[in-house]
Amino acid sequence: MRLVLIVEDDAHIRRVLRTLMEHEGFEVREACDGLEGLDSVLREEPACIVTDTMMPRMDGLKMLECIAAKGLKVPSIVVSAAIGLPGLQDLEKMGVVQVFGKPFSFDQLIDLVRKVVGGA
């Protein structure tokens, strides 16, 4: 499966990420907060999640906790200002494979998504 879920409350970042992922041949779903993201994961089980942390209604880490609590393992990439992030071990339990601090390198992000999803 080549479905990537982008969870981000900033519409411009979502737009850029969607364009990049689609350019790489991935199918993309968007969510603008953790609740929408959780709903999307439960319906479609993406191959990879790219998520922000600080968002309204439900933040990205809470969303990943809920996904892990439901027994789902979805490799996730956190793009964040990295304020108040938990330790590495806790992040790994949530399925986080890497954290990118904003502003991040789009080249590095797309490389990692390719690796996680299994090549594009």
Add this chain to the structure above:
Amino acid sequence: MKPDNERLFFEHDIATPLTNLHGAHYLLKLYLKERDTEVEESLRILEANIRNIERMLGWYWRTRELDGALQPVTPWEAGDLIHRLATRVGDEALPVSAPEESTLHGRIAVPKDLLDVGLLGAALTLRSASGSSPRWTFESADAFCRARYELEGDEEFLDPVRLFRKVFWPSGVPVAAWVDAGLPYLQCVLEGFGGTLELTWKADTWSLEATIPTVR
């Protein structure tokens, strides 16, 4: 502004539009398949200035954060300093000469990361401000060791006021790692531990001297 709000402003709020600027630049490169010289030049200017804004804001905040937050660490061997800096110059492909070999005595209680970044940043700042890599040496004395950066040039060659004011000096040679701090960063780190940073001119040589206190 309250400190927590200020932190959020610099570490979160600004990060979003900066990410979008990087993203828009990335998309432009993707969409503009056929690029003439003018388009390439425009993209280069856009990229360089997004980066400059990012670095200016970033180094302003990182330098400001040092105020009142510096705590001594368990003293470490001063002799390790030069090798560590030289390794970073190589590993991070920094466009400056590595410091020359020397034997340093004593131990240093300044946090390694802060001192390394400050010293590397000073070398990069002088390189950006002058266009050439400074000669970089170290020496030991009784209660301190000293880093000295030297550049040949007349009295107008460098502008000390600007060098000590600018938190980041834009460069034509971008540095990937966050080690390109301006002199205020190193000055803040050194003065926080009783050290000094001085820039002098004599006999057509500019000399920036960073004095780092040592303990036995």
